[in-house]
Amino acid sequence: xxxxxxxxxxxxxxxxxxVLVTDPDILAGYRHDRAFDPDAAVPLAVVRATSTADVQxxxxxxxxxxxxxVPRGAGTSLSGGSGGLAGGIVLSTEKMRxxxxxxxxxxxxxxxxxxxxxxxxxAADHGLWYPPDPSSFEICSIGGNAATNAGGxxxxxxxxTSDYVLGLEVVLADGTAVRLGGPRLKDVAGLxxxxxxxxxxxxxxxxxxxxxxxxxxxxxxxxMVATFGSVEAAAAAVIAITATLRPAMLEFMDRTTxxxxxxxxxxxxxxxxxxxxxxxxxxxxPAAAHEIEVMVRACRDAGAHDVFDTxxxxxxxxxxxxxxxxxxxVERLGSLLLEDVGxxxxxxxxxxxxxxxxxxxxxxxxxxxxxxxxGNTHPLIVYDPAxxxxxxxxxxxxxxxxxxxxxxxxxxxxxxxxxxxxxxxxPAQVGPDVMALTRxxxxxxxxxxxxxxxxxx
Amino acid sequence: xxxxxxxxxxxxxxxxxxVLVTDPDILAGYRHDRAFDPDAAVPLAVVRATSTADVQxxxxxxxxxxxxxVPRGAGTSLSGGSGGLAGGIVLSTEKMRxxxxxxxxxxxxxxxxxxxxxxxxxAADHGLWYPPDPSSFEICSIGGNAATNAGGxxxxxxxxTSDYVLGLEVVLADGTAVRLGGPRLKDVAGLxxxxxxxxxxxxxxxxxxxxxxxxxxxxxxxxMVATFGSVEAAAAAVIAITATLRPAMLEFMDRTTxxxxxxxxxxxxxxxxxxxxxxxxxxxxPAAAHEIEVMVRACRDAGAHDVFDTxxxxxxxxxxxxxxxxxxxVERLGSLLLEDVGxxxxxxxxxxxxxxxxxxxxxxxxxxxxxxxxGNTHPLIVYDPAxxxxxxxxxxxxxxxxxxxxxxxxxxxxxxxxxxxxxxxxPAQVGPDVMALTRxxxxxxxxxxxxxxxxxx
Numbered sequence: 001x002x003x004x005x006x007x008x009x010x011x012x013x014x015x016x017x018x019v020l021v022t023d024p025d026i027l028a029g030y031r032h033d034r035a036f037d038p039d040a041a042v043p044l045a046v047v048r049a050t051s052t053a054d055v056q057x058x059x060x061x062x063x064x065x066x067x068x069x070v071p072r073g074a075g076t077s078l079s080g081g082s083g084g085l086a087g088g089i090v091l092s093t094e095k096m097r098x099x100x101x102x103x104x105x106x107x108x109x110x111x112x113x114x115x116x117x118x119x120x121x122x123a124a125d126h127g128l129w130y131p132p133d134p135s136s137f138e139i140c141s142i143g144g145n146a147a148t149n150a151g152g153x154x155x156x157x158x159x160x161t162s163d164y165v166l167g168l169e170v171v172l173a174d175g176t177a178v179r180l181g182g183p184r185l186k187d188v189a190g191l192x193x194x195x196x197x198x199x200x201x202x203x204x205x206x207x208x209x210x211x212x213x214x215x216x217x218x219x220x221x222x223x224m225v226a227t228f229g230s231v232e233a234a235a236a237a238v239i240a241i242t243a244t245l246r247p248a249m250l251e252f253m254d255r256t257t258x259x260x261x262x263x264x265x266x267x268x269x270x271x272x273x274x275x276x277x278x279x280x281x282x283x284x285x286p287a288a289a290h291e292i293e294v295m296v297r298a299c300r301d302a303g304a305h306d307v308f309d310t311x312x313x314x315x316x317x318x319x320x321x322x323x324x325x326x327x328x329x330v331e332r333l334g335s336l337l338l339e340d341v342g343x344x345x346x347x348x349x350x351x352x353x354x355x356x357x358x359x360x361x362x363x364x365x366x367x368x369x370x371x372x373x374x375g376n377t378h379p380l381i382v383y384d385p386a387x388x389x390x391x392x393x394x395x396x397x398x399x400x401x402x403x404x405x406x407x408x409x410x411x412x413x414x415x416x417x418x419x420x421x422x423x424x425x426x427p428a429q430v431g432p433d434v435m436a437l438t439r440x441x442x443x444x445x446x447x448x449x450x451x452x453x454x455x456x457x
Numbered sequence: 458x459x460x461x462x463x464x465x466x467x468x469x470x471x472x473x474x475x476v477l478v479t480d481p482d483i484l485a486g487y488r489h490d491r492a493f494d495p496d497a498a499v500p501l502a503v504v505r506a507t508s509t510a511d512v513q514x515x516x517x518x519x520x521x522x523x524x525x526x527v528p529r530g531a532g533t534s535l536s537g538g539s540g541g542l543a544g545g546i547v548l549s550t551e552k553m554r555x556x557x558x559x560x561x562x563x564x565x566x567x568x569x570x571x572x573x574x575x576x577x578x579x580a581a582d583h584g585l586w587y588p589p590d591p592s593s594f595e596i597c598s599i600g601g602n603a604a605t606n607a608g609g610x611x612x613x614x615x616x617x618t619s620d621y622v623l624g625l626e627v628v629l630a631d632g633t634a635v636r637l638g639g640p641r642l643k644d645v646a647g648l649x650x651x652x653x654x655x656x657x658x659x660x661x662x663x664x665x666x667x668x669x670x671x672x673x674x675x676x677x678x679x680x681m682v683a684t685f686g687s688v689e690a691a692a693a694a695v696i697a698i699t700a701t702l703r704p705a706m707l708e709f710m711d712r713t714t715x716x717x718x719x720x721x722x723x724x725x726x727x728x729x730x731x732x733x734x735x736x737x738x739x740x741x742x743p744a745a746a747h748e749i750e751v752m753v754r755a756c757r758d759a760g761a762h763d764v765f766d767t768x769x770x771x772x773x774x775x776x777x778x779x780x781x782x783x784x785x786x787v788e789r790l791g792s793l794l795l796e797d798v799g800x801x802x803x804x805x806x807x808x809x810x811x812x813x814x815x816x817x818x819x820x821x822x823x824x825x826x827x828x829x830x831x832g833n834t835h836p837l838i839v840y841d842p843a844x845x846x847x848x849x850x851x852x853x854x855x856x857x858x859x860x861x862x863x864x865x866x867x868x869x870x871x872x873x874x875x876x877x878x879x880x881x882x883x884p885a886q887v888g889p890d891v892m893a894l895t896r897x898x899x900x901x902x903x904x905x906x907x908x909x910x911x912x913x914x
Contacts, residue, residue: 104696104803105832127700149645160643162652163620178890184799185831186617186871188606188656189879189886190913191895195619195652199645216702239561243584245673245741284702284744291741342641346561374642375562414643422646429646433635437902438648444901445894456647 006065008045008089014057021046030090033077034136035338035421040083043070046090052169052177052208058091059206059450060175068453071202073112073144076136078338079419081148081201081455088453091206093143101126101214107166107183108212112143116150119212128214131158134415135324143207149199151415153323154218156373157246157282160415162198167211170197172204173446183211196441201417202452204445221248221280222288223316224309226299227258227273234275235348237302238372241279241295242345248282250373251323254352257330257367257380261322264329269322270306277372278319323369330367330380337381337398343410345375354404355379362393362400376414399425418456426456463522465502465546471514478503487549488541490534491593492878497540500527503547509626509634509665515548516663516907517632525910528659530569530601533593535795536876538605538658538912545910548663550600558583558671564623564640565669569600573607576669585671588615591872592781600664606656608872610780613830614703614739615672617872619655624668627654629661630903640668653898658874659909661902678705678737679745680773681766683756684715684730691732692805694759695829698736698752699802705739707830708780711809714787714824714837718779721786726779727763734829735776780826787824787837794838794855800867802832811861812836819850819857833871856882875913883913 012020021027022045031042044067047058062069068088075082075092084090096111099119103126110119116130116137123130133152134140140150145161146168152160167181181187181194197204228234234252241247253261253276262269269276277299281291292309299307310316330336343351352368359366359381370377379401383394402412402425412418412425427435435457442449442457469477478484479502488499501524504515519526525545532539532549541547553568556576560583567576573587573594580587590609591597597607603625608617624638638644638651654661685691691709698704710718710733719726726733734756738748749766756764767773787793800808809825816823816838827834836858840851859869859882869875869882884892892914899906899914 102801103700105801106699107801149649151643151645155643159616159620162649163616172894176890178894179888180891182866182868183801184866184868184871186608186612186799186828186833187868188608188872188874189868189870190875190883190891191661191898192606192619192652192656193891193894193898195649195655196898198652199649204648216700242563243560243673284740285747287741287744342643344559344562344564344640371643376643409639409641411639411641411644411646413646414641415645417645418647426647431636433633434637434647434650436633437629437635437650440901441648441650441653441898444897 006067011058011061014061015047015054016050019048019050019054021048031084033075033080033082035078035080035083035419037080037083037420040080041086043084043088043090046092048092048095050095052171055091055171055206055208056175056177058089059171059173062089062450063174063448066448066450069450070452071147071206073141074115074139076140076144077419078416079413080421081417081419083420085454093208094141096208102183103128105183106214108214110142110210110212112141112207112210114142116140116142116145123214127217129217130164130212130214132161132164135327142210146198146207146210147200147202148417151376153249153251153371156250156371157248162195164213165194165198165210166213168194168197168207169209170205170207173448173451181211185213201419201456203442203456204451219282219284220313221282221316222292222309222311223319224279224292224295224307225319226277226304226307227270228275228304231275231352232349233303234277235345237277237299237304239345240298240302242373244294245291247279247295247373249280251278252370252372253323253326254368256365257326257369260329260333260367261325264325264332265322267318267322273305278323280316326369327380330382333365334382335385337383337394339379339398339401340413340416341379341401341405341410342376342414343405343408347408347410348375350408351377351404355401358397358400358404362397364390364394364397366397374414420455423456463524468515468518471518472504472511473507476505476507476511478505487547490532490537490539492535492537492540492876494537494540494877497537498543500541500545500547503549505549505552507552509628512548512628512663512665513632513634515546516628516630519546519907520631520905523905523907526907527909528663530598531572531596533597533601534876535873536870537878538874538876540877542911550665551598553665559640560585562640563671565671567599567667567669569598569664569667571599573597573599573602580671584674586674587621587669587671589618589621592784599667603655603664603667604657604659605874608828608833610706610708610828613707613828614705619652621670622651622655622667623670625651625654625664626666627662627664630905630908638668642670658876658913660899660913661908676739676741677770678739678773679749679766679768680776681736681749681752681764682776683734683761683764684727685732685761688732688809689806690760691734692802694734694756694761696802697755697759699830701751702748704736704752704830706735706737708735709827709829710780710783711825713822714783714826717786717790717824718782721782721789722779724775724779730762735780737773783826784837787839790822791839792842794851796836796855796858797870797873798836798858798862798867799833799871800862800865804865804867805829805832807865808834808861812858815854815857815861819854821847821851821854823854831871877912880913
């Protein structure tokens with residue numbers, strides 16, 4: 001598609017001093033993102049842009065010289081969307097970190113390199129809240145969040161990143177910078193281009209500024225925890241709860257995860273339970289107690305073994321922390337391949353049962369956690385990278401779980417993106433006509449295919 | 458761009474009997490939408506599609522013969538997006554009216570011809586709620602809502618149509634039918650094509666099925682009404698309220714509107730007030746009283762003359778009805794040109810003041826109502842169509858108000874769409890680069906420019 005015989009020193013001369021980096025020690029740090037794709041390569045150079053102008057300069061040069069460009073925020077992609085390409089440049093926005101909060105319009109204008117947690121903190125300084133909360137919120141960038149339409153734990157009530165992006169500045173493949181949308185809560189003038197760029201994983205342009213909707217702060221939450229003898233019972237409770245109210249969080253852990261977390265935290269979780277739900281209500285004032293009561297009843301009606309609830313935020317936070325601990329806890333068992341498959345809620349038991357079969361078949365451990373209220377699950381495939389055959393089996397399981405999700409009417413990715421790791425499965429999910437439509441748009445916007453080639457498409 | 462020498466009888470033969478209509482009496486009914494654009498024309502023929510296959514047949518024929526196609530739902534466009542074109546066909550989806558509700562996944566799959574109110578009713582039959590509520594909800598179609606990304610009164614808390622569209626079936630210009638998204642609450646597999654088609658006003662494809670997110674039912678709402686001696690005071694109250702909580706409704710009427718509504722309803726509104734706010738809280742249980750209290754205090758602090766509140770849904774409904782009555786009430790004063798401009802909230806007083814100046818300058822009456830919490834306003838320009846000079850002045854004012862909104866950092870349309878009426882102002886809002894980007898996408902998807910030519914672009 002693209003090839004490079006271009007000398008990056010010709011680009012270095014067009015950029016401020018130090019923006020283009022070719023030091024091999026530094027370049028090595030831009031090979032991988034958190035997907036640790038073995039096919040990722042050390043790039044030719046890294047551009048650590050300090051401004052939109054730097055991004056434009058880099059893209060104009062890359063466009064002219066047909067050099068592949070991998071846009072990168074904080075490099076926390078779990079789907080290999082921001083790993084380096086041989087002969088390509090990595091265009092990092094990590095140094096573009098300005099933020100302005102306007103309390104009157106309840107909006108933030110942020111540089112793409114700011115971390116999600118930093119956006120939350122800046123909003124909180126003005127008594128406002130930026131809800132989307134990927135588990136990696138302390139280390140992932142807001143630009144990357146927008147590029148992947150990142151999700152999180154509170155999405156079940158508050159929606160995903162796309163719901164909060166009111167505007168973008170984007171640099172197109174040829175270096176043109178465009179402003180899409182803006183600090184207007186409702187705006188339907190022209191095509192929904194802002195929404196198209198959100199989730200485009202760097203394949204259509206590079207995000208250089210994000211305008212975000214902020215909302216009033218979240219009231220303190222009450223928490224409910226329930227354990228179940230079967231995944232079916234837990235899924236029934238989830239369906240009953242979400243038909244009645246909108247919990248502020250509704251998380252699921254399977255038996256393997258419960259035991260891994262208990263090994264790590266020793267907080268007296270029920271090791272014999274097949275499933276555990278952790279739910280929160282942040283309804284204002286006494287309404288939270290009412291919502292918790294409804295959720296407790298739904299769990300009991302579904303046959304929960306144990307149900308516990310607390311209005312104490314710290315006590316509740318311990319269980320949220322347990323859920324957030326799930327991935328590191330399971331990671332103690334070995335290296336992880338992290339799935340992100342989603343299914344319609346009634347298919348949750350079929351998915352969990354199918355995942356168990358796939359685990360058996362391939363003789364690997366798979367722990368399942370889920371943002372249950374959304375039907376978005378993270379089967380965690382555990383393997384030993386030193387064991388070549390097991391590694392191979394883990395990768396087979398990785399594909400089989402996506403095949404299963406597609407068969408159940410689901411998606412291969414609910415919030416992490418397609419990146420390079422899941423690209424082979426995208427056509428099976430969306431079909432040839434949608435792939436053709438996607439290519440029409442990609443070709444129109446990036447005719448030389450320099451933007452994140454190999455990701456998504 | 459497009460021209461037609463094609464004989465619609467060649468298309469009629471490919472469609473089920475009665476689907477293609479050329480009866481002049483019937484065709485006349487498809488000339489106008491509710492924008493009553495004088496430039497709209499009686500179409501060559503109307504296709505009243507009964508299935509996706511009918512839509513595909515019509516588009517294949519139109520594509521082959523380069524015949525312009527105006528997609529149309531219920532024909533309630535206020536921006537002239539669905540008026541007839543000479544030599545073109547109108548492709549109506551009014552007869553595609555199936556609906557299936559799945560309570561477990563909280564989704565509806567609806568034909569585009571179903572009315573918004575019918576979708577709400579079908580959801581309610583399963584104890585669920587479809588929030589978006591354009592004022593025309595009893596007569597507008599869900600397909601048209603998706604095509605224009607329609608808003609409404611509850612959007613300030615619950616978001617716009619796009620926030621509820623999980624999936625679409627769309628027929629592209631060449632007749633290819635694609636399925637985008639689906640009944641999955643989180644799905645980031647591939648480009649956000651669903652979101653691109655929402656709000657594309659029939660310029661990229663024809664929507665033949667909509668998959669909608671439903672949520673648990675809205676609790677009964679409490680209501681607050683406040684009157685103010687100045688628009689500035691009312692705007693200050695709006696900013697104070699929205700910084701603290703998310704009202705379920707937050708509507709604004711200016712003095713002209715208050716008087717028109719009082720003339721119509723005789724409900725003892727304060728005719729001397731410069732501004733009136735109507736706000737609702739649907740927080741569960743006792744939390745509503747708390748939210749109303751906060752809003753009442755914000756209004757008093759901003760200098761409200763009178764503040765009234767009620768937890769009685771019927772009493773509150775009378776004020777919501779008054780707000781819904783605003784357009785018909787003002788319509789008693791003459792014909793209306795209906796604006797849909799939005800501004801960042803702090804610019805609301807400047808917009809209202811500027812609109813008053815424009816009204817004076819052009820010797821026309823302009824009443825202003827607004828979804829104040831969103832900064833989305835509807836200046837209603839009153840004129841006598843029998844008075845040619847006044848009609849001309851009204852159209853001058855129509856343009857000047859959009860110019861003003863753009864100058865204030867706002868948008869020419871918050872929820873009605875660009876259509877044909879506002880097309881001349883779009884480039885001034887978004888700029889030449891965004892127009893070029895829009896054309897790249899339009900040309901890629903509709904290279905023969907048969908889809909709703911003259912709308913938006």
